[in-house]
Amino acid sequence: MKLSWLLNIDRRIIYLLVIVALGIPLFIDYSLAPAPMKTANSFYKAIEKIAPRGKIVLVAADWGPGTQAENEPQTAVAIEHLLRRRIPFALISNIPFAKPYLEQLPETVADRLEAETGEQWDYGQDWVNLGYRPGGSIMIQGMAKAKDLHEVLKTDAEGTAISELPLMHNVRTIEDVAMLVEVTGSVGVFNSWIQFFRNDKYVPAMVHGCTAITIPEAYIYYVSKQIVGLFEGVAGAAWYEELLSENYPKREKGSALQMMTALSFAHLLIIALIVLGNIGNLAAFMKNRRKQP
Amino acid sequence: MIGLELFSLQWFEIFCGGFCVLAIFSFLAKENPFYRIFEHLFIGISAAILIMEPIRTFLWPQALKPLLGMDRIPFPDGTYPEPYAMSYLLFLVPMGFGLLYYFILSPRHSWLAQLVIGFSLGVGAGLSFKGIIVEMTPQLTDSFRPLYVVGSFGESLNNIFFIFVLLTVFSYFFFSFKRSPNGLMVKSSWIGRTMMMGCFGAFFGATIMARMALLVERLQFMIAQWWPALSQLWR
Known part of the structure; x- marks a missing residue:
């Protein structure tokens, strides 16, 4: 049987197959159970340990459209958990492209939770948007060393004075920040928070959401306990959704789970294509060997 | 998308978004002018945002407005509740120093730009020095692991493998003395190289996963938002 065609499949056919494999679960709205992730479990437990209505959590959403696919579901599930537990949080970003997401994401999550529970979450009371900084x-170090964060931050993203926001009344230094949730696709940005968001006396607990590309690097920080939780790409967010659904049974299914299912289909296709390519390669090798005298 | 009004601003946003996605994805078929136009559009928009956002969110409200005294709200009679703070004039010092960077365009006075570059390098090196120590110390101490953990065979095995990989990879980058053929260092560095290959494979696999995630997010957008918005045209 001639198998040489396996080595000459048009790349456009492969693209089409990948799109079809990714699209099927989205079209038929099918979700597989996500794989349990130890790192996301630790993330969940770390947020569960924070006292409601106490110190704030700083959510650094250092991402834009380039890594939105992975970082948006991660940020959304972290925000959802904080809102559900009534833990006040402030959003901030080092990336100018994050600006629209900082505004939309907490509002979208809060609206969904209000529809589900009938409770209410308000800007200024439950969260604030410190915007792009x-x-x-240097900015991170400035915040960490500040004797009065109100003086450093001055206003929120809309220009409202920090002192006028009820959530920020008691937030004066880094010691009033219980945890840093840092979500980014850039290792350099994450490093800056690890290196400089601390002072001589205090280091807040840190958790991180990374893209799949940076998992091998981010894992080092988890193993060395520099971070207490980690979202490993969209798979981490999908498992976190599962954890939230277990603990809040009325919760609607989220997008990360569906994304992960589509990715699993595409991964199966890629594995099949690798196997086929190797079969073609082996066939060509055997054919050449037979030809040799 | 249910409830989205035809030709509303949100409808146009979604319609244009989908159109841009199709234009960029047309590259998958082959290089074409349609793709090129949208690629340049994307680069232009990104560059403009990168310039304008720091001006809009920092330079204007936190530096220029106070410097020009425009952050003070006057009374109806035109007087101000407080006098202009002369200390804001100090902002001119770092601003002026930073602007020296533009002398890089002048061959005669480019040495002035070198002052700014030197200053930036000094600040960067100082921050990095501190940052690297803070970042690396916990990782370094974490690498000193016990080879035998009481009551946990799995963890002991894990630690032994970790130390083995650490030492073999170290040996690959050890060039201080001549290696004898078939010597221990040659074998060890070969194992180290093989381990690194495994790591690169993990990086590559993770990269594929990340790229697929980008595609699936766009497909979600096209299926859940763009197509329903587009289909309103013939409903």
Whole structure:
């Protein structure tokens, strides 16, 4: 049987197959059970340990459209958990492209929770948007060393004075931040928070959401206990959704689970294509060997 | 998308978004001018945002407005509740120093730009020095692991494998003395190289997963938002 065609499949056919494999679960709205993830479990437990209505959590959403696919579901599930537990949080970003997401994401999640529970979540009371802050590591260090964060931050993203926001009344130094949730696709940005968001006396607990590309690097920080929880790409967010659904049974199914199912279909296709390519390669090798005298 | 009004602003946003996605994905078939136009559009928009956002969110409200005294709200009679704070004039010092960077365009005065570059390098090096120590120390101490953990065979095995990989990879980057053929260092560095290959494989697999995630997110958008918005045209 001639198998040489396996080595000459048009790349456009492969693209089409990948799109079909990814699209099927989305079209038929099918979700597989996500794989349990130890790192996401730790993330969940770390947020469960924070006292409601106490210190704030700082959510650094350092991502834009380029890594939205993975970082948006991660940020959304973290925000959802914080809102459900009534843990006040402030959103901030080092990336200018994050600006629209900082505004929309908490509102979208809060609206969904209000429809589900009938409770209410308000801007200024339950969360604040500190917006895009330029300056990278210098800005992070400035916040960490500040004797009064109100002086450093001055206003929120809409220009309202920080002192006028009820959530920020008692937030004066880094010691009033219980946890840093850092979500990004860039290792350099994450490093800056690890390196500079601390002072001589206090280091807040840190959790991280990374893209699949940076998992091998981010895992080092988890193993060395520099972070207490980790979202490993969209798979981490999918498992976190499962944890939230277990603990809040009325919760609607989220997008990360469906994304992960589509990815699993595509991974199966890629494995099949790798096997086929190797069969073609082996066939070509055997054919050449037979030809040799 | 149920409840989305035809030709509303949100409808146009979704319609244009889907159109841009199709234009960029047309590259998968082959290189074409349609793709090129949208690629340049994307680069232009990104560059503009990168310039304008720091000006809009920081330079104007936190530096220029106070410097020009425009952050003070006057009384109806035109007087101000507090006098202009002269200390804001100090902002001119770092601003002026930073602007020296533009002398890089002048061959005669480019040495002035080198002052700014030197200053930036010094700040960067200082921050990195501190940052690397803070970041690396916990990782370094974590690598000193016990080879035998009482009551946990799995963890002991894990630690032994970890130390084995650590030492073999170290040996690959050890070039301080001549290696004898078939010597221990040659064998060890070969194992180290093989381990690194495994790591690169993990990176590559993770990269494929990340790229697929980008595609699936766009497909979600096209199926759940763009197509229903588009189909309103003939409903």
